[in-house]
Amino acid sequence: AKKVTPPIKKKxxxxxxxxxxxxxxxxxxxxxxxxxRKKEKVKIxxxxxxxxxxxxxxxxxxxxxxxxxxxxxxxxxxxxKDKKLLTLSEEEMIVNWVIDCQSRAHPVTPRMIKxxxxxxxxxxxxxxxxxxxxxxxxxxxxxxxxxxxxxxxIRAVGDVTVSRLNVSKQEISQWFExxxxxxxxxxxxxxxxxxxxxxNIGETNFQMGDKTNKVLAAKGTKHVYEELPADYKVSMTxxxxxxxxxxxxxxxxxYPRETVPKSIRNGIRMDEFFYILGHSxxxxxxxxxxxxxxMNHFVKFLQDNEIELPVIVFSDWHETQCNYYLAAEMNKIGxxxxxxxxxxxxxMQPLDVSCFKPLKVxxxxxxxxxxxxxxxxxxxxxxxxxxxxPAFNTAMTEENMKSGFRKSGIYPWNADAxxxxxxxxxxxxxxxxx
Numbered sequence: 373a374k375k376v377t378p379p380i381k382k383k384x385x386x387x388x389x390x391x392x393x394x395x396x397x398x399x400x401x402x403x404x405x406x407x408x409r410k411k412e413k414v415k416i417x418x419x420x421x422x423x424x425x426x427x428x429x430x431x432x433x434x435x436x437x438x439x440x441x442x443x444x445x446x447x448x449x450x451x452x453k454d455k456k457l458l459t460l461s462e463e464e465m466i467v468n469w470v471i472d473c474q475s476r477a478h479p480v481t482p483r484m485i486k487x488x489x490x491x492x493x494x495x496x497x498x499x500x501x502x503x504x505x506x507x508x509x510x511x512x513x514x515x516x517x518x519x520x521x522x523x524x525x526i527r528a529v530g531d532v533t534v535s536r537l538n539v540s541k542q543e544i545s546q547w548f549e550x551x552x553x554x555x556x557x558x559x560x561x562x563x564x565x566x567x568x569x570x571x572n573i574g575e576t577n578f579q580m581g582d583k584t585n586k587v588l589a590a591k592g593t594k595h596v597y598e599e600l601p602a603d604y605k606v607s608m609t610x611x612x613x614x615x616x617x618x619x620x621x622x623x624x625x626x627y628p629r630e631t632v633p634k635s636i637r638n639g640i641r642m643d644e645f646f647y648i649l650g651h652s653x654x655x656x657x658x659x660x661x662x663x664x665x666x667m668n669h670f671v672k673f674l675q676d677n678e679i680e681l682p683v684i685v686f687s688d689w690h691e692t693q694c695n696y697y698l699a700a701e702m703n704k705i706g707x708x709x710x711x712x713x714x715x716x717x718x719x720m721q722p723l724d725v726s727c728f729k730p731l732k733v734x735x736x737x738x739x740x741x742x743x744x745x746x747x748x749x750x751x752x753x754x755x756x757x758x759x760x761x762p763a764f765n766t767a768m769t770e771e772n773m774k775s776g777f778r779k780s781g782i783y784p785w786n787a788d789a790x791x792x793x794x795x796x797x798x799x800x801x802x803x804x805x806x
Contacts, residue, residue, distance in 0.1 A: 393519070394460060394520075396427055400421050445460070457489065458493075462492055463519070463520070467520050470485070471524070486510075560682050563682060564782075564785050565785075567617035567783055569682070569684065570684050570783050571684070572614055572721060572723055573723075574687065574688060575611040575612070576723075576728045577609055577610075579605065580604055580607070604750055607655055608756055609625075610623055610624070610625055610764075611662070613670065614768065616773060618774070622669065623647050624647070624650050624665050626652055626656070630651070630652075647761060648669050659697075659698060663701070666702060667702075681707070682706035682708055688721060718794065719790060722777045722780050723776065724776075725776045725779050726773075726775045726779065727773065730767040733767075734766050734767045735767075
């Protein structure tokens with residue numbers, strides 16, 4: 373006879389695992405206690421009350437079997453070995469404190485929450501010094517984050533300066549109006565409707581010796597070292613231009629030398645990867661370098677691609693870009709330079725919004741592969757371009773270019789497309805979702 377495999381029964385309540393909140397559990401316990409207090413005989417159905425509050429039945433039974441804590445309710449949750457170090461009201465106070473600190477751009481770390489726990493536990497003893505956090509407090513923190521996962525999360529933090537925090541939506545909206553008026557006065561506003569004639573220029577920095585974060589090592593090793601060259605802090609500046617049509621002139625690589633030595637020139641493969649070579653004593657972009665790049669190489673790029681003049685170039689307010697002589701010379705040949713709002717490039721510059729970050733990530737991967745494949749300790753000025761350009765060509769995709777211009781509101785021209793939630797960290801408490 374053919375053997376029939378019995379169907380696997382799904383455990384009741386498995387789909388409701390970890391979906392209930394402390395409030396749900398409190399409501400369920402209150403409902404059971406209310407039924408017990410009634411004089412008439414009423415059959416108490418724990419299964420029904422658990423289902424109404426989205427709690428697994430066995431979890432509710434286990435919770436009812438525990439002793440009550442300081443707040444009059446038994447401990448519950450995956451991490452209940454801490455026996456409810458704080459009451460629900462005290463935990464709510466910590467949650468509100470976390471959200472308030474976030475609204476003032478001073479986010480709370482897990483270690484700060486542990487210190488708050490110690491303070492609340494020892495406030496009667498007035499012991500407010502920094503106590504050692506033991507395993508019991510770590511278990512409480514895990515349970516705390518689980519209980520209030522519907523309100524707070526551990527997130528990566530982004531660094532931002534005070535000046536960028538103070539940029540407001542009104543200032544950015546006013547910039548859109550001012551630029552519209554300026555371009556209408558010059559009778560070139562219609563240029564913004566052609567993606568081939570709109571560009572963004574910006575620069576970023578790369579260090580030769582990028583420190584590795586985490587590696588594999590033998591178990592029990594106390595210290596793991598990575599050898600770095602003496603000049604690992606030497607940096608290179610890369611200037612890039614792009615358009616929402618996916619067009620991209622060759623990037624400008626600026627070497628930190630007064631003159632580029634023959635040893636570096638001989639190691640550069642410009643026939644394999646097309647880019648422009650520049651140099652300055654500091655390694656940063658200067659007016660002279662930018663002038664040569666725009667007037668010679670960018671103009672030639674426009675001619676080779678049969679791009680009609682005038683064109684519009686958006687840039688930040690770096691001293692090299694806002695040079696009067698450079699702007700005047702560019703206007704003469706039909707290149708109009710428009711400065712982005714000060715301290716707002718993190719949300720208004722297409723290169724910063726969607727291109728430079730994936731470029732840095734890809735460069736790190738290419739650098740690691742290049743060092744291991746060639747047995748090198750670090751990237752040098754000689755082989756920097758051989759590492760950068762493959763990463764550059766991979767990261768600077770047409771999709772990333774279009775996304776950067778769209779999120780910046782430059783193309784299509786739309787002030788409402790800007791992500792104003794990143795504009796100011798000092799938002800009102802009421803604007804933070806519960």
